[in-house]
Amino acid sequence: MNEQAEPPLSTSNLSSEGIDNLPTQQAQHQTVHDIDIWPQLINPIAKDVALEQKITALLATMTLEQKVAQMMQPEIRDITVEDMRRYGFGSYLNGGGSYPQANKHATPQDWIKLAEDMYQASVDDSLDGSSIPTMWGTDAVHGHNNVIGATLFPHNIGLGAANNPALIEKIAAITAKEVMVTGIDWVFAPTVAVVRDDRWGRAYEGYSEDPRIVKDYAFAIVEGLQGSIKGDFLSDQHVISTVKHFLGDGGTIKGIDQGDNIATEQQLFDIHAQGYVGGLAAGAQTVMASFNSWHGVKNHGNKYLLTDVLKARFDFDGLVVGDWNGHGQIPGCTNESCPQAANAGLDIYMVPTSAWKPLLENTIKQVQSGEISQARVDDAVRRILRVKMRAGLFDKPSPAQRPLSGKTELIGHSSHREVAKQAVRESLVLLKNNHNLLPLSPKLSVLVAGDGADNIGKQSGGWTITWQGTDNQNSDFPGATSIYQGIEQLVTQAGGQAQLNVAGEYKDKPDVAIVVFGEEPYAEGNGDIDNLEYQRGEKRDLALLKKLQSQGIPVVAVLISGRPMWVNPELNASDAFVAAWLPGSEGQGVAEVLFTQANGTINHDFSGKLSFSWPNTPLQSELNVNDENYQPLFAYGYGLQYGQASQVSNALSEDNLASTTQLLPLPLFERAVKAPWRMMIGDDNSVDAVVSSVQSNRVVTIKTFDKQVQEDARVVSFNGQAMGFVGLVSNFPRDLRAYSNADASLMLTLKTANKLTKPLSVGMACNRDCRADIDISAWLNDKPLNSWQPVSIDLQCFTQKQLNFANINTPFYLSTLAVATVSFSDVTLVPNSAAQADIRCPAVP
Known part of the structure; x- marks a missing residue:
């Protein structure tokens, strides 16, 4: 830490010990100032x-x-x-x-x-x-x-x-x-x-x-x-x-x-x-x-x-x-x-x-x-x-x-990027390093895996080009380097080999695997969560780590996240573990710490220390140093340097403390699109990812607007020239059978600016040949124009049309041939709500 002069203002009410003597925040009602x-x-x-x-x-x-x-x-x-x-x-x-x-x-x-x-x-x-x-x-x-x-x-x-x-x-x-x-x-x-x-x-x-x-x-x-x-x-x-x-x-x-x-x-x-x-x-x-x-x-x-x-x-x-x-x-x-x-x-x-x-x-x-x-x-x-x-x-x-x-x-000047790389290097925190696996020799054969490895948008997080930091591609970041690009450049220059495979596949067994994974970008309330478990209910990245470890490959995990997260299973499945936070455009800075110089001397040691306490359970979200009963997995100020022994077990508890029978509502669009879904618009000829606050194709125009808070709704205009749609799509299918088996409904809020003259369908899909939709035009035409209306649809309506809930890649879409302007917000799958759904389809005996 570099020293800085004390700001020239009195802080006499804060004890000289600072955080060491801070009172724990209590739920006390403030009545008198x-x-x-x-x-x-x-x-x-x-x-x-x-x-x-x-x-x-x-x-x-x-x-x-x-x-x-x-x-x-x-x-x-x-x-x-x-x-x-x-x-x-x-x-x-x-x-x-x-x-x-x-x-x-x-x-x-x-x-x-x-x-x-x-x-x-x-x-x-x-x-x-x-x-x-x-x-x-x-x-x-x-x-x-x-x-x-x-x-x-x-x-x-x-x-x-x-x-x-x-x-x-x-x-x-x-x-x-x-x-x-x-x-x-x-x-x-x-x-x-x-x-x-x-x-x-x-x-x-x-x-x-x-x-x-x-x-x-x-x-x-x-x-x-x-x-x-x-x-x-x-x-x-x-x-x-x-x-x-x-x-x-x-x-x-x-x-x-x-x-x-x-x-x-x-x-x-x-x-x-x-x-x-x-x-x-x-x-x-x-x-x-x-x-x-x-x-x-x-x-x-x-x-x-x-x-x-x-x-x-x-x-x-x-x-x-x-x-x-x-x-x-x-x-x-x-x-x-x-x-x-x-x-x-x-x-x-x-x-x-x-x-x-x-x-x-x-x-x-x-x-x-x-x-x-x-x-x-x-x-x-x-x-x-x-x-x-x-x-x-x-x-x-x-x-x-x-x-x-x-x-x-000056924009993206090399000298500016050098300072950013320094910031990346100093921000990395080494949580685990079994058998001093790190630093790695750049002369090794290195497999780089995980969906964060070559993804500058993901490593940069929210407030990046777009408000949420979503809908960006590497081409949107001229002059930047992904974490993989930084590794590939450093390793190749030293005579080693670096191969990228997101799924962790390879032809020749590598000496080591670096797996880069973590949270999808978000901003403000769109990132609010109810506990700190990473990938709750869908442990894709854990499966990747375990697969590589089971093949006898040493695994270095690099976690991209906007907060400390409960990752005990992922820690157990890794030989070394790095908290990389959200490093920004200079992914090369990560490589400069993970690898030695070609001659084996340390390039840059880890120096980052946790400024946030790390949770021991997914429920330890209020975890601050000097709290009563303070029991973190990694304490405030923790961070290994090279040569220091790991202080964490390889058999951490993987009990997430959650009831296996409790099924929570699943937001699909709540103030913004929820990961792993992406907003798409399309017609009978093309499908385009929504990458801006206003976007059009030949049939559909979609805009963000404020219903209650910033950009929490979308208004969609269909010109009627062809079938148009807007929907949420993922690159990989989700198993949503738990919801179809739990008397769930699809709930959303809609309003229309005009009476509908043709069907307006709410649908879900597995792929082009596996889809089901429900016409809600009559239901909406009975409602006042320009008035927000909550509507819920029993998921059995989709099941009866042979939709396969084990393989959903589009959990929601709106489509019509009509000339229409339709606004929507708050799209959620809600268990145990079908009996009260506005549109019901009781199960066929």
Whole structure:
């Protein structure tokens, strides 16, 4: 670990022993606030009287409409350049998986053009009377991860295992440069959640369960993104950063994303607030409010936390931005109207859907009526203008003219990739190494197996080109290396042999097998799970490990994951085991640690240490160092180096503690497609994987949209020119007989925009010649248009049409010849529900 100076803010309420004396988070009801728990911090940026006078003068010239427009942050899919010219939004964003012209393969020039066009429209006062420059925010959370060819660093969980703040600062500075190449001003990073329950789908966005690491990293990454307060702060080499999500997002009950945190107020500070102590000490200019609640109060509407704690006690004079329509989750609010959020202290509404226009209009009316005070609006706009002036947006050239803009050679530059490879090497944690199998000689014959071996998208995880990190191919990552490619290059150069076979097949028996496997990519709540067992009920990767081990081949397991997982069976079936986390675009870094140099000397030793405790059972999801009855399989801080003896049995318990008779609902589409399924659209001639938020073929158009939360539903338009379909497909079949034998039904939620004139079928399939579907058009035509309707279909309806549930590769599709617009969400197989199904087909005697 590299040393870093203590951030210049008081943390007197946190004991010097840090995590060693932290209280265990208990389910205690918070009824009375104690503001004295929160230290009075001192803003590290001295007040600039001249700057404040400029803001006051500008405020005096602004109309109410111009002020409220500064508080609106729409998304690029929902506004045009003309909208920017007309309204002069204070900022705008691109969400994960959103690109200029809805083109996943948009070039840096495309990004720059959009930034330039939006900027010029914002300073054009011909329609709105305002010439205040707008600013563009983006989720560059492990590199400039929305842009093809960018350097992708390990996700935060891996960086935490490296425990190297100086390296983190370098990563942040590189990210800032690659972002600035595309003309963007503002990065929504770092995430400083302290994860308490590893079931949370954002666990990989946390650096550690230790708030000390999170605090140090927050300081480092903010300084890397923004520059040093004492040096090049917010220069033309840096971007505005955002410390997020305020507050307690990593501590919700059961790790449920956007759920409720019931920590005591002391725990909220000691555990969850330390990243803000570090980040604000480095001068972070923006803080993002969190979706979660604290003791039942949504943070977007929590005046005590946003105003009394953050702005007053923490002396934060930057701006507070909301998360994706987070204001709409406050009781009494909608996406289109929420005075409660502004009154609580929210300065910018992130309103990424078409709700931006009614929200703007309603907010203006609420100020006019006094529901939101003029003083609160003036404070919010003052904060927004303060950040813009500190960042030099009034003085800098337009985005296309800035020093780094258009320097496309910086995106994925070799020197950036070298830093990313260093981060990969330092993030790897060696959990097991029987008989010092590792490091391997590069002169061996090496079999590389597993579906993660040659899969850059899988090794990069969520927030990678697409929001979920799914639907990517290796060709989407120019300049990157898969783990296999890194191994193959190193071994071949040394005179060895490397062969890739995902299934572990070979002609000539290899000296060793490296099996790369792990979680499929996910983001946010789509990654929430109910226990930590890896591949529960479908141990494909375990079978591969056992097969190779039974053939007398030494096996090195490399686990790709966004959290610690219960992998006792996989550990037993491996001779060496490496936690690789989500390494990003530079898979070569893995090879550089696994293998020696050609002459046998160590190339790079393992140095990563667990920043998350590793579970001993699949139910140990709340497992944090110094908890009462702390009994991990691998303790916080564990990590072998070469030559150290393994400390784990080869006969670990494989009892998953789950009832073999309990069958749980199986989500197929819940906010997003669930692995191993992929969304496809097709017609009678072709089938295409859905790889973007908007996609069409000659018959079908599919778009993501928000039903309740971000992109949790799909709207599908059929033009009637041929039979069109949308469905969930897997490369390999699933045995779903347990559901067909358990009185299950297929449940989903639908709505239609027009009466159906031809059949609309809900179906399931084994292959082209093995399918069954049910026409639900009559059922839907009896329901109101544009109204969400839950519908359930007894699986016996498919069984009676000879569908083979032992071999399902398409568990759900919609198809029609009609001209129709149909929306769907929440597709699930639910056991023991057939008796209550809307469409029933009782078993034939």
